[in-house]
Amino acid sequence: MQRWKALVTCGVPVSAIEMIRARCDLVADPVEECLPHESLLGHVWKAEGILTCHSDRIDRQVMDTAPRLRVVANYAVGYDNIDVPAATARGILVCNTPGVLTETTADLTWALIMAVARRVVESDRFIREKDRDKWPFNCFLGTDVYGKTLGIVGMGRIGSSVARRAQGFGMRIIYYNRKRVEPSLERELKAAYVNFETLLREADFVTLHVPSSPDTRHLIGSPQLSMMKPTSFLINASRGMVVDEAALLSALRDGAIAGAALDVYENEPHLTPGLGELPNVVLTPHIGSATRETREKMALMAAENLLAALEGKRPPNLVNPDAFRG
Ligand code: GLV
Numbered sequence: 001m002q003r004w005k006a007l008v009t010c011g012v013p014v015s016a017i018e019m020i021r022a023r024c025d026l027v028a029d030p031v032e033e034c035l036p037h038e039s040l041l042g043h044v045w046k047a048e049g050i051l052t053c054h055s056d057r058i059d060r061q062v063m064d065t066a067p068r069l070r071v072v073a074n075y076a077v078g079y080d081n082i083d084v085p086a087a088t089a090r091g092i093l094v095c096n097t098p099g100v101l102t103e104t105t106a107d108l109t110w111a112l113i114m115a116v117a118r119r120v121v122e123s124d125r126f127i128r129e130k131d132r133d134k135w136p137f138n139c140f141l142g143t144d145v146y147g148k149t150l151g152i153v154g155m156g157r158i159g160s161s162v163a164r165r166a167q168g169f170g171m172r173i174i175y176y177n178r179k180r181v182e183p184s185l186e187r188e189l190k191a192a193y194v195n196f197e198t199l200l201r202e203a204d205f206v207t208l209h210v211p212s213s214p215d216t217r218h219l220i221g222s223p224q225l226s227m228m229k230p231t232s233f234l235i236n237a238s239r240g241m242v243v244d245e246a247a248l249l250s251a252l253r254d255g256a257i258a259g260a261a262l263d264v265y266e267n268e269p270h271l272t273p274g275l276g277e278l279p280n281v282v283l284t285p286h287i288g289s290a291t292r293e294t295r296e297k298m299a300l301m302a303a304e305n306l307l308a309a310l311e312g313k314r315p316p317n318l319v320n321p322d323a324f325r326g
Contacts, residue, residue: 151203
């Protein structure tokens with residue numbers, strides 16, 4: 001049976017490595033962390049297929065270094081780390097892992113909402129800092145979530161799953177999307193379509209679930225933050241570039257909004273200086289899909305995409321069908 005040369009650039013569950021090894025020779029040993037970009041460039045020239053993660057920059061330079069490359073199987077639903085037009089022009093298939101991480105990312109969004117509203121992280125630090133004789137009675141007064149207004153920006157799979165959970169919190173749900181969703185979905189989610197400005201003005205929690213694109217860059221900047229209520233919170237578990245972090249920092253410092261919870265950053269993995277010093281900000285390191293169960297499913301899906309493409313088949317989750325010449 002024919003064997004191919006593959007590169008896995010990041011730590012994936014063993015099951016996915018075994019699946020790939022059954023049909024491919026790995027051009028570099030499996031890693032726990034992500035390969036630094038220089039190492040990726042040092043290995044990729046040997047590979048016909050690569051399994052990548054969202055922090056790998058797969059640009060023209062990588063593709064030009066890899067003349068045999070036929071597929072980039074991203075271990076993520078987003079693929080903004082890959083220059084897709086450049087891949088298509090070279091006949092390189094790009095694949096992602098949609099669907100399997102929807103609920104997990106919606107769960108994390110809710111963890112962020114609850115943590116920032118109820119000051120969970122600050123409280124945790126307080127308890128750890130030192131043993132005290134007593135706790136102030138009125139410490140860490142937070143904000144109710146139950147019964148408030150949730151504003152969802154981007155009503156795709158993840159936004160919809162966030163809305164489903166909000167029903168249990170008795171929330172009024174408003175949403176803004178490029179395109180209004182089907183009336184049946186609006187009914188199921190009990191979500192009302194409003195324009196972007198209304199959402200910003202009325203929501204107590206604004207949660208972002210849009211993909212990365214030129215249209216969504218700095219969707220939230222100073223003008224938008226100034227429309228939000230001083231008692232409201234901003235949650236971002238989508239992509240960092242959607243929020244102008246410098247504007248967010250000013251809004252938080254000036255009290256224009258009450259707090260923010262972020263899983264993604266404009267210059268990932270770097271944080272805008274000053275943001276980490278604010279107590280009313282909850283920060284997590286891009287862990288939206290990071291549960292054992294979900295990462296296993298994503299890795300197997302990415303491996304399946306990789307192998308299908310190497311076999312000359314159309315991979316199940318192909319992002320650039322124009323590149324498929326099967
Ligand atoms: C994570 O951010 C993903 O796109 O899967």
